[in-house]
Amino acid sequence: MTAADRSNPVVGTPYGAVRGRWERDVAVFRGIPYAAPPFGPRRFRPPVPPDRWDGVREAAVFGPTAPKPPYSEAFAQYLSDPDIPGDDCLNLNVWTPDPAPGARIPVLVWFHGGALTRGSSAVPVYDGHTFARDGVVFVSLNHRLGVEGYGLFPDAPANPGLRDQLAALQWVHESIAAFGGDPDRVTLGGQSAGAIGAGALVAAPQARGLVRRAVLQSGPPETTDRDKVRRMVRRMATRLKVPATAEAFAGVDRGHLLRAQADVGRRSSPVLGGPAFGVVVDGDLVPRDPLEALTGGAAPGVGLLTGWTRDEYRLWLVPGGLVERLDRLGAVALAGAMARCRCGSEVPRGYRALHPDAGTAELVGQMVTDHLLRAPLHRLADGRQDPSYVYEFAWPSNRPGMGACHALELGFVFDSGREPAARKLAGEGAPQELADAMHGAWVRFVTDGSPGWERWDPRHPVRVFGDGDPHTGHGPRDRELALWSAPAPEEPAPTPELRSVIRRLRRNGALRRT
Template sequence: MITTDTVRAPAGTVIGRREGRVRRFLGIPYAEAPIGVRRFAAPVPRGRFTEPYDASRHGATAQAVPLSATTTIPEPSVPGDDVLNLSVVAPADAERCPVLVWIHGGGFLAGSPASPWYDGRSFARDGVVTVTVGYRLGVDGFAPLDGVPANLGLRDMLLALDWVRENIAAFGGDPDRVTLAGQSAGGAAVLALLASPAGRGRFQRAMSISGGFFEVGRDIARGLLERLGDRLGVPPTREGFSAVGVARLQATVRDVRGEEALVLGPVTGDDILPVSLAEGLAGHGLDVPLLLGATGDEFDGGAGAVVAARSARAAGTRVTDTLFRAACPRVARLRRKATAGTWLYSFEWPSPITGGATHCVDIPFFFDVLDAPGVRAALGPRPPKELAAPMHADLVGFVHGRRPSWAPATGEPGDTAREYGRRGAVSAADVTGGYDPVVPAATEAC
């Protein structure tokens, strides 16, 4: 049975929904809507609600146009102006539970915090409050425009973390036990905020899933903006792009970017990222425990995939290794002086649909939502619960503050990495062959 659930927080009164032992408060604005003069400006904290806020449904998404008609992760677009919102999923009667703040992926151009793959119900079962964050995308979030603060999307995330700090206790969360986590562009954002002096104190643990060094050179970004302006018939400036609707702008970015993997993203040289990500990771966040890894194939279809040509497979492998897998030991090496530790993992279970351990297919395992919409389309009719149990349990344990059971990494040859699933383990009976069994942290207290 679903009933209403009311929370009185510093932000104001919020009315959500309770179903069994899970409470959901969806689409809560943490900033003023980025429209008009605020469209290309630093985010402004949302004023306190003067009336109870209805948080019964997902809020507007910054994604107006998805990157493609079909995406591995279901990524619904929700219309509206209040795109700077977040959702909270909490255990019933939670008190001082650790908090997982989730940053979605999408190449900094797309993605949706309203995806059913990001539902925090299994984390709520295990004593964790989950917060999913919406942030500005594409030109609106990451274009280096004259007269515009750089890295607006990262600034949005930082303001969301401030909201968590001020309000999450009212939802049963512990503001002093926040783990910042994300996948793909979200994982790269985690690393960027870990490397940023502005991130200090806003989160206590971090996890990067298929992230990497996704900083984009200003020359590359400005080249895209010039092509974009030519296509739209506007100057590539704040004023020019302000005259173009978000949906049209996103659709045009999708059209003109071609085969380029990263055209907009974090840029360095401002107050958020004053130095390169590599330099920042070597000097900041060394007191924050970090868990990071990648899938075995990412954008390479895997050994069993049917590819159009050998060159396509080789290109996929280069992307997999260069953008994702090589970043893991590099981050560990940069953080070798970290007092908090760095732990690596590798996801190796090959989806029978994609033909490999490809990009995004690990998310339903980490979230333990194998029954969510779209999972069978990406993972096949029988995704192994025996794999979800230890993956979810490891992440729950990390968020609860426990030290991972395998050795920390230094980025040198011989480092230990936790392997989830092994190549060829497509049956449930076989799937435990690639990792040490772990007892899942079911119904864990806060």
């Protein structure tokens, strides 16, 4: 290999050749289009292949990110979200230790988080260098977000953002061998909304054979009620003064659309609910609820690694000051959580008995986390015949009040704690040995199918990554999750008391998200 080749690795794809860069002994290719720009006549439509190009396309910098509103000031102090303008936002990036056909290196495809409204592959925490350094071809991607990717309209197919993710996964299957990857050893991984998308695709018949393993971090396989998404679209339409159709929304200026989405979305919250965007059952790509499909035998042969953080809820509550408001509201906040989780009073009573010293906000946060996240991930692991492995990230951030919050584990998964973007959430002095352990577990799972501890069985082994050496506990959340075993009604009764609770929460600001 000549010095010039070493500086500029060139790889062929089905649509043309791309030139990357060698960075710290890893070949990096950024901004490769896997589908055509989703605008103009393609807006709100399923993705189509990109146009072919002649010559060699430079792939040195990240491509455009999908249109998205910025984080509020309260959240931006903890989370980074670069915005790169441009229409060609359906692009991906590849980090590889050996860009040579025939290398047959295991592959990790990464779906970013961000509540399906924010995030991108350009977030510095998601640097794929460490995975490539340790023998994994790493692929990250952008897809449509918010109303562009997950709005529900009578005149357009559902789930275009999820269809983008499928198109990227198909691109990997067709193209990754040229970058040294093994298309038969692809692990699909994601965090939060990325995990929800990954779970939906693992269950999707159209993705059969594209995925060998999957990692779902802080996000279960789930779908959102179609009416909840429709309400989001209708409220945007009212604000924009246009019909709630894809044709009408396609004629709206992109900036106006994002501002309307941000305004309407302020009342959405993982803790207290509200209209929101999400993957929906569409009878096509998502023919049924993914959790039901996966526990019913879908995706045979696909191993799973799932995890959560101990204090997921703190990222949802601390930045906007909601912890203090919920603690002040006391029993009223617990009643609101009962409505959110559609449970009876025995559930918060049980949590109070198990955690007598916890504040109201902690009880509400753990209840909602268990209901929305841990319980379905338990159900997923219980219902699968193929190997499943479960972990909990329990190291508390050095940022005041954040604890082991949602997304904190990512700097450890990627071993990117040196990045300023990771320190925004973790603070200074995050332990390198914990990053070595966490990152190493993911690498082992992608490479060999086992992260290094016992697979899930009736004893419920959970690997705990916290202070000190990682250790395995058996059933550490079983007592809390047992409180949800009684069947809950499909909807809470619309009693005057419940309506009074919701009104009081709104008056006190608990239904607003900063």
